[in-house]
Amino acid sequence: MPSRSGGDRSRSASAGPAGPAPGSLARVRVRFAKLGKVRWTSHRDVARMWERALRRAGLPVAYSGGFSPHPLLSFGLALPTGCESTAEYLDIALDPARAGLGTSKRPAPRATTTHDEPHGAHEQPWSYAPSEQSHVEEWTGQVAEAFAGTSSPLFPDGIEVIGAAALAPGAPSLQQAVVACTWEVDVLAGDPEVDVAEHVAQVMSASSLPVRRERKGRQVEDDLRPSLLAMAVDAGEAPGPPVLRVETATRPRGVRPSELADVLALRLGRAVRTHQWIEIDGGRAEPIVAGPPRAATPGGGAL
Amino acid sequence: MTSLWPRIEPLLAQVVKPARYIGGELGAQRPDHGPGRVSWVLLYPDTYEIGLPNQGLQILYEILNERPDAAAERSYAPWTDMEAAMRAAGVPLFSVETHRPAAEFDVMAFNLSAELTYTNVLNLVDLAGVPVRSDERELAHPLVVAGGHCAYNPEPLADFVDAFVIGDGEEVVGEMNDVIATWRGDELRRRPDLLRRLAHVPGVYVPWCYEVRYRAGRLAGVVPRWPEVPERVEKRVVADLGAWPYPKHQLVPLVEVVHDRLNVEVFRGCTRGCRFCQAGMITRPVRERPAAQVSAMVRQGLADTGYDEVALTSLSSADFSGIEDAVAAVVGDPGSCGQVSVSLPSLRVDAFTVELAAEIQKVRRTGLTFAPEGGTWRMRRVMNKLIREEDLYSAVDAAFSQGWRRVKLYFLIGLPTETDDDVLGIADLALACAEIGRRHHPSVTVVASVGGFVPKPHTPFQWYGQDTVAELRRKVGLLKEALARARGVTLRWHDPAASAAEGVVSRGDRRMGAVIEHVWRAGGTFQEWSEHFDLARWEEALAACGMTLDEAVYRPRDQDEVLPWDHVSAGLHRDFLWQDWLDALAEAPVEDCRWTPCYDCGACTEAGVEHVVASAVPPAGGSQGTGQDLGTGGSVPVRFRSAVPAGTS
Numbered sequence: 001m002p003s004r005s006g007g008d009r010s011r012s013a014s015a016g017p018a019g020p021a022p023g024s025l026a027r028v029r030v031r032f033a034k035l036g037k038v039r040w041t042s043h044r045d046v047a048r049m050w051e052r053a054l055r056r057a058g059l060p061v062a063y064s065g066g067f068s069p070h071p072l073l074s075f076g077l078a079l080p081t082g083c084e085s086t087a088e089y090l091d092i093a094l095d096p097a098r099a100g101l102g103t104s105k106r107p108a109p110r111a112t113t114t115h116d117e118p119h120g121a122h123e124q125p126w127s128y129a130p131s132e133q134s135h136v137e138e139w140t141g142q143v144a145e146a147f148a149g150t151s152s153p154l155f156p157d158g159i160e161v162i163g164a165a166a167l168a169p170g171a172p173s174l175q176q177a178v179v180a181c182t183w184e185v186d187v188l189a190g191d192p193e194v195d196v197a198e199h200v201a202q203v204m205s206a207s208s209l210p211v212r213r214e215r216k217g218r219q220v221e222d223d224l225r226p227s228l229l230a231m232a233v234d235a236g237e238a239p240g241p242p243v244l245r246v247e248t249a250t251r252p253r254g255v256r257p258s259e260l261a262d263v264l265a266l267r268l269g270r271a272v273r274t275h276q277w278i279e280i281d282g283g284r285a286e287p288i289v290a291g292p293p294r295a296a297t298p299g300g301g302a303l
Numbered sequence: 304m305t306s307l308w309p310r311i312e313p314l315l316a317q318v319v320k321p322a323r324y325i326g327g328e329l330g331a332q333r334p335d336h337g338p339g340r341v342s343w344v345l346l347y348p349d350t351y352e353i354g355l356p357n358q359g360l361q362i363l364y365e366i367l368n369e370r371p372d373a374a375a376e377r378s379y380a381p382w383t384d385m386e387a388a389m390r391a392a393g394v395p396l397f398s399v400e401t402h403r404p405a406a407e408f409d410v411m412a413f414n415l416s417a418e419l420t421y422t423n424v425l426n427l428v429d430l431a432g433v434p435v436r437s438d439e440r441e442l443a444h445p446l447v448v449a450g451g452h453c454a455y456n457p458e459p460l461a462d463f464v465d466a467f468v469i470g471d472g473e474e475v476v477g478e479m480n481d482v483i484a485t486w487r488g489d490e491l492r493r494r495p496d497l498l499r500r501l502a503h504v505p506g507v508y509v510p511w512c513y514e515v516r517y518r519a520g521r522l523a524g525v526v527p528r529w530p531e532v533p534e535r536v537e538k539r540v541v542a543d544l545g546a547w548p549y550p551k552h553q554l555v556p557l558v559e560v561v562h563d564r565l566n567v568e569v570f571r572g573c574t575r576g577c578r579f580c581q582a583g584m585i586t587r588p589v590r591e592r593p594a595a596q597v598s599a600m601v602r603q604g605l606a607d608t609g610y611d612e613v614a615l616t617s618l619s620s621a622d623f624s625g626i627e628d629a630v631a632a633v634v635g636d637p638g639s640c641g642q643v644s645v646s647l648p649s650l651r652v653d654a655f656t657v658e659l660a661a662e663i664q665k666v667r668r669t670g671l672t673f674a675p676e677g678g679t680w681r682m683r684r685v686m687n688k689l690i691r692e693e694d695l696y697s698a699v700d701a702a703f704s705q706g707w708r709r710v711k712l713y714f715l716i717g718l719p720t721e722t723d724d725d726v727l728g729i730a731d732l733a734l735a736c737a738e739i740g741r742r743h744h745p746s747v748t749v750v751a752s753v754g755g756f757v758p759k760p761h762t763p764f765q766w767y768g769q770d771t772v773a774e775l776r777r778k779v780g781l782l783k784e785a786l787a788r789a790r791g792v793t794l795r796w797h798d799p800a801a802s803a804a805e806g807v808v809s810r811g812d813r814r815m816g817a818v819i820e821h822v823w824r825a826g827g828t829f830q831e832w833s834e835h836f837d838l839a840r841w842e843e844a845l846a847a848c849g850m851t852l853d854e855a856v857y858r859p860r861d862q863d864e865v866l867p868w869d870h871v872s873a874g875l876h877r878d879f880l881w882q883d884w885l886d887a888l889a890e891a892p893v894e895d896c897r898w899t900p901c902y903d904c905g906a907c908t909e910a911g912v913e914h915v916v917a918s919a920v921p922p923a924g925g926s927q928g929t930g931q932d933l934g935t936g937g938s939v940p941v942r943f944r945s946a947v948p949a950g951t952s
Binding site: 037038040041042044045048049051052053054055056063069081082154156157158 | 315316320321322324325326327328329555557558559605606607608609610611642
């Protein structure tokens with residue numbers, strides 16, 4: 001692949017403009033979907049879509065310092081290329097000091113256009129800076145709410161923002177917090193004699209499920225069994241293939257739908273990640289509440 | 304209309320980078336294929352990542368889709384894994400917007416930017432299910448057309464392409480659309496009627512309308528078969544770039560591509576007169592875009608695309624009259640907050656340019672590239688690339704002092720009159736630049752990138768006999784030896800075998816079509832990719848067609864020899880090119896005619912256009928002898944010589 005000039009970040013701390021002071025940043029957590037043709041893009045492609053969408057929206061995203069500044073976005077678990085999801089998350093760091101910049105000089109929308117315009121940035125909460133430090137949290141909540149309501153036109157078809165909420169200071173990152181996922185996976189119609197439930201029962205009763213995988217050019221063997229928390233067949237009344245509902249852990253490792261097909265010895269089709277879970281007070285919850293966004297409590301609020 | 308998507312999608316799990324085949328880019332059109340519209344599929348004969356950024360295709364894509372009587376989609380060469388999966392599943396070439404079969408379009412239109420993509424042109428036509436040879440196509444098949452810089456020698460592809468467009472495509476594409484639409488309305492239409500009508504459109508070359516004559520094994524002429532067919536096809540020139548502010552909605556791909564940034568063309572054409580450079584010769588005269596339009600396109604483009612980098616493109620962007628104002632508008636915009644960088648491809652080699660680059664590239668200061676092209680002042684006078692050593696050293700000094708750590712230098716080897724001293728001068732320059740860099744930073748890198756020169760049609764070097772593979776390898780060897788223990792200098796070189804194959808196609812006549820077809824049938828696609836290139840395939844094909852590299856590539860052409868592209872005109876008088884060739888051999892430079900009197904190359908007078916240049920004076924730092932003192936160009940300051948480690952030169 002062509003190397004972009006932005007790739008050289010290793011020495012960026014030594015030179016160039018300083019980044020924002022730590023502690024001055026606010027964070028917004030976003031839930032989004034990845035459905036349809038766009039599922040063939042990679043995790044890295046999606047990250048780049050976000051960087052561009054946030055610039056188009058004029059959101060005051062915080063940047064790292066140095067000669068290779070990059071927006072401070074942190075994504076959670078990578079979604080394998082080809083899988084769909086209604087539960088992808090990322091955390092966006094906002095720099096309140098950047099709020100209000102750039103909106104006055106943004107050009108007026110053209111009369112003719114082939115794609116949706118960024119919604120009038122001058123009307124958004126991020127077009128004015130919070131007046132005092134104590135207002136930052138409230139402002140962040142407003143930014144999250146407004147962004148969730150206007151952002152989907154900024155993305156390619158299939159990427160859809162479902163919700164956004166301000167994140168309390170000190171809340172753990174997605175990488176730290178997410179402990180499990182729920183998947184829905186179609187079983188492709190095959191031999192009608194194959195008893196899908198029987199395959200599932202065998203896998204769930206196994207004491208170990210070795211899978212081989214290439215990691216850094218070496219073949220390694222992992223046990224998939226500890227990561228399979230639950231699995232059920234949802235034959236349903238509706239016509240169509242049976243659907244597996246699978247709960248997977250993120251540690252010690254995650255589970256790819258392709259690995260699932262291997263251990264089940266079944267041909268699997270469309271795979272959709274429907275939930276990610278974090279632990280809170282001994283129970284579990286989604287990283288933010290989907291639906292109409294509101295300011296979340298630390299750790300994402302009650303389910 | 305049929306969408307192949309349900310048959311394409313099952314293939315995607317088996318291939319690398321499947322998102323190359325899904326479309327969905329920001330800025331992509333949703334074409335209306337209603338009746339009465341001529342449908343075009345615009346093709347780039349290389350991968351999606353290489354082809355998507357092509358500005359020529361993006362411009363035509365928008366111009367066609369703005370017409371009420373046209374619809375345009377895009378397609379690219381599927382990578383070898385996808386092609387195998389498609390052929391196995393019986394899926395033909397498709398467009399990325401609506402995934403229609405390419406053969407269902409009225410026109411398949413190729414961009415030709417590199418000769419080694421020609422076998423891919425044949426492959427894509429074949430993958431579409433269309434006969435590769437023009438004379439085997441029937442009424443129901445699409446018209447296959449091609450344009451771009453390589454179309455200035457159309458003959459090697461003349462057996463496969465129905466019509467070529469010579470020159471700027473903005474206007475002629477609409478005229479072709481009119482002809483095709485009218486012809487389609489004719490109930491008794493026949494394919495030859497369309498070809499003959501197209502031959503009347505200025506700038507369109509229809510090979511079938513010309514007869515090729517040979518004498519004693521050499522080309523004797525390419526002459527019209529009918530009196531109304533023009534003897535010479537003159538290139539098309541857009542006189543006012545300001546009237547064509549395209550692309551208005553640059554495509555933003557979902558996957559990473561080359562030149563993945565906003566691109567705004569600031570001018571077209573170049574009159575620096577570098578004698579090796581086909582682009583500079585065939586795109587004359589210089590036509591600048593109004594500075595205010597450049598600023599508007601940059602601002603609007605950044606807001607629409609979300610890119611954080613904009614390239615101001617041209618053949619030498621620092622020469623643009625409004626360059627400082629254009630970049631100030633971006634750098635000074637508080638909305639960009641210093642996060643937007645501006646890049647100037649083809650940097651001029653002088654300190655002024657570096658100062659400009661430093662001002663506008665506050666972020667991502669990784670590497671700067673300069674193209675001195677020749678290792679010695681003598682060599683640079685032959686090629687008319689009038690960069691003095693002090694210009695290069697001051698530029699490199701400025702770059703390293705401004706925080707850059709890596710400087711890349713482009714050079715050519717295998718040039719006319721080149722001696723081993725000229726080749727070794729490349730090592731001297733690179734070593735001196737690294738030494739300059741170390742004054743600013745202990746670890747700097749100078750990359751010397753060396754390519755083998757391939758003579759191109761419509762240039763003063765078109766008569767030159769290309770260096771053999773062995774000779775180019777020997778010269779690379781000299782440099783490897785000279786730089787073997789050099790600190791801070793990395794040598795990179797282009798495969799001399801690939802230069803030979805490029806030479807086969809570059810100056811070939813119509814007989815070279817059989818060679819291209821032979822290479823393609825032997826599996827030789829993606830010849831621009833080193834993992835797929837093999838010169839042996841080309842040598843076998845030449846042998847099978849009774850030709851040799853000696854005759855096709857290494858042989859100097861005579862002054863009065865008929866050249867395969869003589870019936871195609873870039874406006875340049877043949878007398879001018881020959882005189883410039885003699886001047887090259889005499890090491891005599893010519894000045895940049897933007898700011899000095901006309902020397903009648905023919906480009907303006909033949910096309911009835913003029914330079915459009917806002918500035919009446921050459922840029923600070925001069926241009927090709929204009930505003931420069933060239934007396935000192937050949938002297939290398941002694942302190943740099945002494946910096947060269949013993950035994951490396």
